[in-house]
Amino acid sequence: MAVTIDPIHQFELKSLVPLGHIGHQQLAFTQSALYMFAAVGVVALITIVATASRSVVPGRMQSLAEVFYEFIEDTLHQATGDGGKKFMPLVFSLFMFVLILNLFGMIPYAFAVTSHLIITFGLAALVISVVVGYGVYKHGAHFFGLFVPSGVPKVLLAILVPIEVISFISRPISLSVRLFANMLAGHIAMKIFAFFVVQLLLAGAWSVLSPLPLFLTIALTALEFLVAALQAYVFATLTAIYLNDALHPGH
Amino acid sequence: MNGDDARGGNGDAGEPPEGDLSARLRRLEAQIERKRPSVAPATSARPRDTDRTPLGQAMTLSTEFVAGVIAGGVLGWIADHLLGTKPWGMIVLLLLGCVAGFYNVMRASGFAGSRPGRRDGADR
Numbered sequence: 196m197a198v199t200i201d202p203i204h205q206f207e208l209k210s211l212v213p214l215g216h217i218g219h220q221q222l223a224f225t226q227s228a229l230y231m232f233a234a235v236g237v238v239a240l241i242t243i244v245a246t247a248s249r250s251v252v253p254g255r256m257q258s259l260a261e262v263f264y265e266f267i268e269d270t271l272h273q274a275t276g277d278g279g280k281k282f283m284p285l286v287f288s289l290f291m292f293v294l295i296l297n298l299f300g301m302i303p304y305a306f307a308v309t310s311h312l313i314i315t316f317g318l319a320a321l322v323i324s325v326v327v328g329y330g331v332y333k334h335g336a337h338f339f340g341l342f343v344p345s346g347v348p349k350v351l352l353a354i355l356v357p358i359e360v361i362s363f364i365s366r367p368i369s370l371s372v373r374l375f376a377n378m379l380a381g382h383i384a385m386k387i388f389a390f391f392v393v394q395l396l397l398a399g400a401w402s403v404l405s406p407l408p409l410f411l412t413i414a415l416t417a418l419e420f421l422v423a424a425l426q427a428y429v430f431a432t433l434t435a436i437y438l439n440d441a442l443h444p445g446h
Numbered sequence: 447m448n449g450d451d452a453r454g455g456n457g458d459a460g461e462p463p464e465g466d467l468s469a470r471l472r473r474l475e476a477q478i479e480r481k482r483p484s485v486a487p488a489t490s491a492r493p494r495d496t497d498r499t500p501l502g503q504a505m506t507l508s509t510e511f512v513a514g515v516i517a518g519g520v521l522g523w524i525a526d527h528l529l530g531t532k533p534w535g536m537i538v539l540l541l542l543g544c545v546a547g548f549y550n551v552m553r554a555s556g557f558a559g560s561r562p563g564r565r566d567g568a569d570r
Contacts (some may be wrong), residue, residue, distance in 0.1 A: 361517050361539070361546035369513030369550070377505055425502065 200394075202386040206310055206379070230308045234295040242291070263291065267431055274435035278442045285325065286438070289318060290431035293374065297423035300378060301416070309426075310378040315371035322434045323367040330441035341444040370433055377426050381419045388412045510550040518543010 210223035241263070245256030253261055267287045271279050293309060300307025308314055330338035342359040343352065391408035395401050522539030526532055 357542050358546045358549055361521065361543050362514060362549055364521065365510075365513035365517035365543070365546060365550060368516050369509045372513060373505060373509040376509060422502075 200387065200390045202383045202390070205306070205382060205386060208311075226306050227308050227311065227314070230296065230299055230306055231292075234292055234299060234308070237295050238288075238291040263287075270428075270432055271435045271438075274432065275439040275442055279435065279438060282325075282435075282438050285322075286431050286434050289322070289434055290427055293318070293430050294424065294427035297378065297427055298420075300382065301420055301423055307378050307382055309374055310382055312371060312375045315375045316367065318430075319367035319371035322370065322437060326437045326441040329438075330444060333441070334444055338441070338444045341440055366437060370430065370437075374426050374430055377422050381415075381422055385412060385415050385419060388415055506554055507551050510554045511547040514545075514547025514550050515540070515543045518546060 208225045208227055210221070210225055211229060212224035214222040214224060216222060241256065241260050245254075245260050248254070248257065250257065264287065267290050268283060271283060271286050275282070296308045299305050300309065327338075330341070342356050342363065344355055344359065347355060388408050389412045392405050392412065395405035395408065518539045518541070519536070521543070522536035525535035525539060529535065
């Protein structure tokens, strides 16, 4: 009918406070930045304010914070062993930030920050630069032994080392694309199926079918909540696994 | 047992005595410990956590492959730009990136070892 579908519209950046230009690139405080500040606020609320009382028997908010903390600590410990403790702040912050942003995206009319590739790539670049920086700082040139598979004939190394290097460089890409693609695809799918409901309602006799996409939309929404939490967890797990390479590069 | 905390008077009359409670707590802990999946020694493989849903698995494998190709392509483009070897860097590195993508997928799906460098110290 006359209603047009525009599933991409929700990802548009809106400038709230223009800040000027660099060259031809406009700088602005967008709603994306606003959501990120809000996410940091919520994380701070959960972790700082809720645990301020430090009661032995935790209240509701405090036990929520403790659950998150113990969960991530467990994940980190499983991936990196004992040496990984010092990365707990990094992994925990990343997890909470991504989780809260993903969940913000599930609020109707809200903006999903993590559906922008540059955000997730920025986070992944941070992770990988910590991995490389710490690995080189801790192990020096030995860190690059990561790229040399052991137990392989010397002739094959000429091919395998470039492949390993490319495989390593592809890590931040796959880390960021996975989160971004999941969020983007999920939000577009929800939008389209929700739009089917409207379209069927306007289609005369066909409107009897409109509950079908409605149920699908409900199911998709539930799935998206799962994906939002799961992708934050995957991001944290992969971060921990990559950090493990910095802590223990191949012997 | 631990009578060190002065409880408020919120305990109603039917509450079991303290010793009974701690015994129950201990029993509960033992039960939880039995139920808990034994934590495998850190194998540091690629996570299979994403594989819980088929959609997640598809996402994981496809991003792993695409990331390899993109990394190869970008490296090739940079090499061509810096070294002036116009088509060749792109061709070679894109192919290598394709191989790396397949390698990533094999690793993510568990066909290849987790990390080649990780085998016990048979290094040369």
